[in-house]
Amino acid sequence: MRILITYGSKLGGTREIAGQLASDLRDEGLDAQALAPEDVGDVRAYDAVIVGGGLYANRWHRHARRFVHRHAQELRERPVWFFSSGPLDDSASRERIPPTAQVRALMEQVGARGHETFGGRLARDARGFIARSMVREHAGDWRDSGQIARWARGVAAELREAASARAGFESASQESPR
Numbered sequence: 001m002r003i004l005i006t007y008g009s010k011l012g013g014t015r016e017i018a019g020q021l022a023s024d025l026r027d028e029g030l031d032a033q034a035l036a037p038e039d040v041g042d043v044r045a046y047d048a049v050i051v052g053g054g055l056y057a058n059r060w061h062r063h064a065r066r067f068v069h070r071h072a073q074e075l076r077e078r079p080v081w082f083f084s085s086g087p088l089d090d091s092a093s094r095e096r097i098p099p100t101a102q103v104r105a106l107m108e109q110v111g112a113r114g115h116e117t118f119g120g121r122l123a124r125d126a127r128g129f130i131a132r133s134m135v136r137e138h139a140g141d142w143r144d145s146g147q148i149a150r151w152a153r154g155v156a157a158e159l160r161e162a163a164s165a166r167a168g169f170e171s172a173s174q175e176s177p178r
């Protein structure tokens, strides 16, 4: 089963989460690949898609939003999960943080099956006027590799379940009716 993981990331934190998800899903025996949106060819080549976005003022980074808009049709036709990365504290590790209103609207647009919020990262040398002003209070790496791995295992289990249900249905429908 081929899984695409793509993302919108400005400072690199969400890109690295996508990389860890791909590696965790490969450990689960799935053929998973993390690609920047501009490197994704035909979404129809994948059996399932995960889209992640770094949060900026409660909105996904524009590359993630754009990917969903551009490929809404293909995404509606296959299982899709979303993740967000943002909180610059341990809140995402302690409790489930629901998607922001904008991300929820994108989920509805494509019928996404689930969503997880992971902690974010703000490096001390982050570039950009607002990012620099946030560094003093909020610099740190709050991404939790255990939380990411657990979520990847959950997605893999759902995909396996769906595949075995499909295989059961197909073999039942091949039996000729008497």
Ligand SMILES: Cc1cc2nc3c(=O)[nH]c(=O)nc-3n(C[C@H](O)[C@H](O)[C@H](O)COP(=O)(O)O)c2cc1C
Residues within 6 Å of the ligand: 008, 009, 010, 011, 012, 013, 014, 015, 053, 054, 055, 056, 057, 058, 059, 061, 085, 086, 087, 088, 119, 120, 121, 122, 130, 131, 134
């Ligand atoms: C200008 C700015 C605005 C941010 N706004 C939010 C926000 O609204 N919600 C949130 O949870 N995190 C917010 N963050 C934290 C980022 O989401 C976090 O740094 C994340 O890891 C960035 O992803 P990226 O490294 O992939 O770009 C903000 C960070 C910056 C620099």
